[in-house]
Amino acid sequence: MxxxxxxxxxxxxxxxxxxxxxxxxxxxxxxxxxxxxxxxxxxxxxxxxxxxxNLTTIGATSGGMSGMLWGGLVGLLFLNPLAGMAVGGALGAGMGALSGSLADYGIxxxxxxxxxxxxxxxxxxxxxxxxxxxxxxxxxxxxxxxxxxxxxxxxxxxxxxxxxxxxxxxxxxxxxxxxxxxxx
Incomplete structure (x- = not known):
């Protein structure tokens, strides 16, 4: 505790x-x-x-990394994994930063x-x-x-x-x- x-x-x-x-x-x-x-x-x-x-930074970093991963996998389906990683990373970072700024941690x-x-x-x-x-x-x-x-x-x-x-x-x-x- x-x-x-x-x-x-x-x-x-x-x-x-x-x-x-x-x-x-x-x-x-x-x-x-x-x-x-x-x-x-x-x-x-x-x-x-x-x-x-700083939850905004943490959210943007983790969101960007997971967005790149999922974007790359989806990009493989369309034979363009680099574009998928770029788009997925940008969207993931933006969503992660938004969720981090709205979260409250600890006290x-x-x-x-x-x-x-x-x-x-x-x-x-x-x-x-x-x-x-x-x-x-x-x-x-x-x-x-x-x-x-x-x-x-x-x-x-x-x-x-x-x-x-x-x-x-x-x-x-x-x-x-x-x-x-x-x-x-």
């Missing part, structure tokens, strides 16, 4: 840099990302989504936009859907990253550990709001 984690950042570029770090950790098999989306809310308050998986875009509209203007958020993760190693790699957990499907204990790791040293949080440390 996958876990959803949404974290807000004060900078409009920090979510991108954290996603880059997660991608590097993916190469080291520390994390298995099913989906990731960066949300940036500009100074005017407009929410922009940056999908990590629901409506949910992302709704939650993304709650972050402050000129800031960003990172939404990740995780299949597997080695939490201790990933949190150690993300040391120095400061964010605020917006929503997770993690257990309350794991969510608290994540928020503590993302909080600035010496600052406690309660529900995402900074709280001054208790006086000794």
């Amino acid at each position: 996958s876990d959803l984690i949404a974290v807000a950042f004060d900078s409009p570029t920090e979510a991108d840099s954290v996603l880059l770090k997660l991608t590097e950790m993916r190469k080291e098999y520390l994390i298995d990302l099913e989906d990731a989306v960066v949300v940036v809310r500009d100074a005017a308050g407009v929410v922009h989504l940056k999908q990590s998986i 629901d875009d409506k949910f992302i936009k709704e939650l993304g509209s709650t972050i402050a203007p000129n800031s960003s958020a990172l939404f990740v859907l995780l299949r597997k993760v080695q939490p201790e190693k990933v949190l150690a790699e993300l040391q120095g990253v400061h964010g605020r957990v917006l929503r997770t499907s993690l257990s309350p204990e794991k969510e608290q550990k994540l928020q503590e790791a993302l909080s600035a040293p010496g600052v406690l949080t309660h529900g995402g709001t900074p709280v001054a440390p208790a006086a000794s």
